[in-house]
Amino acid sequence: xxxIWNFSAGPAxxxxxxLEQVKDELLDWHGAGCGVMEMSHRGxxxxxxxxxxxxxxxxxxxxPGNYKVLFLQGGATQQFAxxxxxxxxxxxxxxxxVTGSWSKKAVKEAQRVMAGTASVRVAGTTxxxxxxxxxxxxxxxxxxxxxxxxxxxxxTIHGVEVDCSRLPQTTVPIVADMSSHILSRPVDVSKYALxxxxxxxxxxxxxxxxxxxxxxLLGRAPATIPTVMDYAVMAENGSMLNTPPxxxxxxxxxxxxxxxxxxxxxxxxxxxxxxxxLLYVCIxxxxxxYRNPVRVADRSRMNVPFxxxxxxxxxxxxxxxxxxxxxxLKGHKSVGGMRASIYNAMxxxxxxxxxxxxxxxxKRNA
Amino acid sequence: xxxIWNFSAGPAxxxxxxLEQVKDELLDWHGAGCGVMEMSHRGxxxxxxxxxxxxxxxxxxxxPGNYKVLFLQGGATQQFAxxxxxxxxxxxxxxxxVTGSWSKKAVKEAQRVMAGTASVRVAGTTxxxxxxxxxxxxxxxxxxxxxxxxxxxxxTIHGVEVDCSRLPQTTVPIVADMSSHILSRPVDVSKYALxxxxxxxxxxxxxxxxxxxxxxLLGRAPATIPTVMDYAVMAENGSMLNTPPxxxxxxxxxxxxxxxxxxxxxxxxxxxxxxxxLLYVCIxxxxxxYRNPVRVADRSRMNVPFxxxxxxxxxxxxxxxxxxxxxxLKGHKSVGGMRASIYNAMxxxxxxxxxxxxxxxxKRNA
Numbered sequence: 001x002x003x004i005w006n007f008s009a010g011p012a013x014x015x016x017x018x019l020e021q022v023k024d025e026l027l028d029w030h031g032a033g034c035g036v037m038e039m040s041h042r043g044x045x046x047x048x049x050x051x052x053x054x055x056x057x058x059x060x061x062x063x064p065g066n067y068k069v070l071f072l073q074g075g076a077t078q079q080f081a082x083x084x085x086x087x088x089x090x091x092x093x094x095x096x097x098v099t100g101s102w103s104k105k106a107v108k109e110a111q112r113v114m115a116g117t118a119s120v121r122v123a124g125t126t127x128x129x130x131x132x133x134x135x136x137x138x139x140x141x142x143x144x145x146x147x148x149x150x151x152x153x154x155x156t157i158h159g160v161e162v163d164c165s166r167l168p169q170t171t172v173p174i175v176a177d178m179s180s181h182i183l184s185r186p187v188d189v190s191k192y193a194l195x196x197x198x199x200x201x202x203x204x205x206x207x208x209x210x211x212x213x214x215x216x217l218l219g220r221a222p223a224t225i226p227t228v229m230d231y232a233v234m235a236e237n238g239s240m241l242n243t244p245p246x247x248x249x250x251x252x253x254x255x256x257x258x259x260x261x262x263x264x265x266x267x268x269x270x271x272x273x274x275x276x277x278l279l280y281v282c283i284x285x286x287x288x289x290y291r292n293p294v295r296v297a298d299r300s301r302m303n304v305p306f307x308x309x310x311x312x313x314x315x316x317x318x319x320x321x322x323x324x325x326x327x328x329l330k331g332h333k334s335v336g337g338m339r340a341s342i343y344n345a346m347x348x349x350x351x352x353x354x355x356x357x358x359x360x361x362x363k364r365n366a
Numbered sequence: 367x368x369x370i371w372n373f374s375a376g377p378a379x380x381x382x383x384x385l386e387q388v389k390d391e392l393l394d395w396h397g398a399g400c401g402v403m404e405m406s407h408r409g410x411x412x413x414x415x416x417x418x419x420x421x422x423x424x425x426x427x428x429x430p431g432n433y434k435v436l437f438l439q440g441g442a443t444q445q446f447a448x449x450x451x452x453x454x455x456x457x458x459x460x461x462x463x464v465t466g467s468w469s470k471k472a473v474k475e476a477q478r479v480m481a482g483t484a485s486v487r488v489a490g491t492t493x494x495x496x497x498x499x500x501x502x503x504x505x506x507x508x509x510x511x512x513x514x515x516x517x518x519x520x521x522t523i524h525g526v527e528v529d530c531s532r533l534p535q536t537t538v539p540i541v542a543d544m545s546s547h548i549l550s551r552p553v554d555v556s557k558y559a560l561x562x563x564x565x566x567x568x569x570x571x572x573x574x575x576x577x578x579x580x581x582x583l584l585g586r587a588p589a590t591i592p593t594v595m596d597y598a599v600m601a602e603n604g605s606m607l608n609t610p611p612x613x614x615x616x617x618x619x620x621x622x623x624x625x626x627x628x629x630x631x632x633x634x635x636x637x638x639x640x641x642x643x644l645l646y647v648c649i650x651x652x653x654x655x656y657r658n659p660v661r662v663a664d665r666s667r668m669n670v671p672f673x674x675x676x677x678x679x680x681x682x683x684x685x686x687x688x689x690x691x692x693x694x695l696k697g698h699k700s701v702g703g704m705r706a707s708i709y710n711a712m713x714x715x716x717x718x719x720x721x722x723x724x725x726x727x728x729k730r731n732a
Contacts, residue, residue: 002399003400011404019393023392026392027385033693038379039374041377073444075594076608078594082592085592109593112589113592205612206612207613223481224479242442245573246377246571247614
């Protein structure tokens with residue numbers, strides 16, 4: 001078997017050692033006589049699995065005791081609806097910061113589901129500048145009466161990332177979509193009212209979505225919300241109102257244990273900062289052959305979009321990189337060019353291989 | 367490794383040969399250099415996987431061309447809300463047949479989400495007789511103007527099953543929860559407007575829900591429904607509006623191929639009828655030592671609840687059966703006693719082992 005260097009934006013590469021463990025346990029988990037996919041979610045085996053996953057996530061992120069951790073279904077896209085449906089009462093208003101395709105989708109969905117009942121407002125946007133940077137403080141006008149302000153802290157398509165230390169100072173509860181950089185660096189959870197993330201980038205397989213929500217935000221949903229979408233009900237039931245996506249939760253839990261073995265998020269951040277620096281140095285040192293359009297302070301460590309000065313070379317770059325074992329480098333169609341997603345599970349050697357290829361390709365085509 | 371005989375009601379046993387294939391392909395699917403969990407859902411590899419899964423399901427069930435097949439998230443419990451939200455317009459009414467815990471939950475959820483906007487009516491219930499049989503024709507009063515009539519064709523907890531040939535003759539669209547017996551026998555899909563099933567019993571891992579919906583029912587949802595819950599949008603996007611639960615769909619697809627290798631649903635039904643008969647003969651021939659309360663014509667081939675005449679023996683039965691490698695036989699707390707779930711993936715030899723144990727236990731304790 002030969003593993004490629006997989007730069008997919010998601011579903012994305014998983015740690016090989018996690019996959020090896022999943023493989024070993026697939027038909028018989030710890031002597032249970034069946035695999036995790038085949039276990040009752042109410043049994044003691046799976047209960048131990050989900051409890052360990054939550055405990056490890058709490059430890060990794062330093063989640064305070066007054067936050068619930070939920071393992072839900074439907075992806076971040078379902079959360080785009082579920083958040084306003086839970087948090088935005090009739091006649092109230094919510095603010096959204098729009099810094100890329102994903103936060104734009106979040107606004108649109110909130111406006112859809114709340115149409116005619118609540119207000120969904122854009123409190124700042126960088127769309128006019130092509131989503132190539134985060135918002136400056138002067139560009140953000142948060143309504144102090146807003147039920148919450150929503151931010152996407154890493155825009156997967158545009159490659160724009162913001163650390164929580166740079167978020168606006170506000171008393172309005174902050175709701176953050178961290179789908180594509182959760183667990184890539186330490187985060188001060190207490191600065192957020194709600195953090196959510198689809199698993200398929202930095203956590204595990206698609207099909208599970210993690211929501212970390214402060215307890216005082218629970219219980220605000222209207223009585224007519226679908227029960228599975230009510231955070232309070234899901235919290236009361238330990239994410240097991242109905243059958244959860246057990247296998248996806250199990251694999252996510254193994255990823256948490258892997259992150260702990262790496263030394264936790266402070267160590268993981270060092271590795272990620274190093275990987276990203278290697279790639280940006282290659283791009284910025286290419287004398288314009290490669291170009292990343294994002295303002296330096298806002299560049300994502302997880303998703304690195306770049307274009308070739310001569311787009312006629314795009315096809316050759318993709319074909320030759322693929323032949324060299326570097327996969328899924330094609331950029332999102334809305335921005336074109338290339339994108340290298342270098343999540344936690346992408347080894348530094350994978351980034352080195354990409355940099356080496358890019359430098360060689362440039363030499364041959366400059 | 368020693369595999370148990372796993373009688374879990376769900377998540378449930380999967381075919382060992384499917385799991386062996388999943389294991390072989392876990393880090394490298396067909397030479398792709400990565401596993402299915404790590405692939406972009408937009409890539410050609412996963413596109414081939416989901417298209418094959420749909421084609422095989424269509425072939426197995428004989429799904430007519432005017433039906434869409436959707437791979438969704440959230441389980442049957444989410445469908446309890448999603449069905450009325452999609453199909454029941456303001457001021458309209460829907461009928462529900464209540465024949466066990468699951469159809470009762472379906473009514474309750476429909477009433478919750480439609481409260482004050484539409485009518486959700488019970489058109490027949492066997493609750494007074496303890497959910498031990500299906501409804502007789504004379505007990506069903508369907509409103510001819512109902513938007514749909516909902517039925518659970520196999521009640522997992524109470525072990526009550528009905529074949530579509532015995533459903534009421536009506537022009538009202540029939541919506542069926544087939545979660546716990548889909549693919550266990552041939553079904554005339556054209557008699558239904560919508561069929562749905564959580565995967566974790568007869569299809570694959572939890573986290574994917576299959577909806578088979580007639581095209582004329584699409585596009586009725588209000589504009590404010592969460593986008594991921596709108597059947598029409600999901601149908602237009604081939605179940606990939608957002609990232610689907612890719613791994614669960616892949617495993618489900620392997621189960622479909624396994625069912626085709628067994629000879630399709632007519633052959634599978636023969637095996638299931640044989641397995642169920644072995645177990646019911648054992649129960650009925652026990653001179654009252656074991657008892658199944660369901661009317662013979664309505665007994666489920668998938669979920670066989672039974673009680674011991676002397677409930678003081680329950681603990682010994684469970685401990686000894688577990689020691690004999692027969693797992694997850696404890697009945698649901700709402701009915702007590704035992705339950706053997708004998709889905710497609712439970713081999714006949716597993717049922718033989720259970721019957722042998724039950725006869726031996728009876729001899730030792732009668």
